Amino acid sequence: MFQPEGLVNGLLGTNLNLLADPTGAQFLVIFVNIWLGVPFMMMSLSGALQALPRDMYEAAQLDxxxxxxxxxxxxxxxxxxTLVPLSLLGFIWTFNMFNVIYLLTDGGPDLYFGExxxxxxxxxxxxxxxxxxGAYGVAAAWSVVIFFMLLAFSWTYMKRTNAMEAAA
Structure with a gap:
């Protein structure tokens, strides 16, 4: 789709290879990640908005x-x-967005062995x-580190959010 002879370049009438350019590849990865995340976030927010009581807004309008x-x-x-768990989920999903990067760029461009x-x-x-x-032990150790990083972020985020709710 994003290759020089792909659909996007065909529609634009260009012959750009954005996946070979570091800036273009980063832009495409971010774009696809947003494209994949927005529908879930919007559906969740839409449901939350529809659940809000209308009489609260009518009273505010009268005031x-x-x-x-x-x-x-x-x-x-x-x-x-709704926003607190959604933003936490969005961060964790983005942090672990393996499939988008692997399928679009395989980590590249300029992927050198070991870097x-x-x-x-x-x-x-x-x-x-x-x-x-083939360094399975190192990869397992990194996986545990990633888990604890996300756990620490989630715990801190939830603590700060609960503290803000208690102060309000």
Whole structure:
């Protein structure tokens, strides 16, 4: 799709090889990751928005509250129970977005043996260490490190979010 003779270049009438260019490859990986994540996030937020009580907005309108203030003081606080887990899931899924990078660029361009490529993330580098270099023990150790990094981030994120809720 993104190759020089692929669909995107055919529609644009160009012959760019964005996957061979480090900046282009990074842009495409980010674009595809966003493309894959937005539908789930929007469906979840849409469901959460539909679950908000309408009478709250009617009362705010009768009190003369503007739309921006209603959004800031009514909608956002009521969406927090949905936004917190969604943003945490989005971070973890993006952190572990192995399939997009592996299928689009295989960690490249400029992937040299033993060195991370321009679009490698930790999880694709661990894959390379395990299955290209055969260092299964090192890859297993990195996997445990990644797990604890995500666990620490999740714990800190949830603690700070709960502290903000308690203060509000």
């Amino acid at each position: 003369g509250v503007g739309s921006w203030d209603a959004f800031r003081h009514l909608t956002l606080p009521n969406l927090k129970t 991370p490529g321009r679009t490698d993330i930790l999880i694709t580098y661990v894959y390379d260490v395990a299955f290209r270099e």
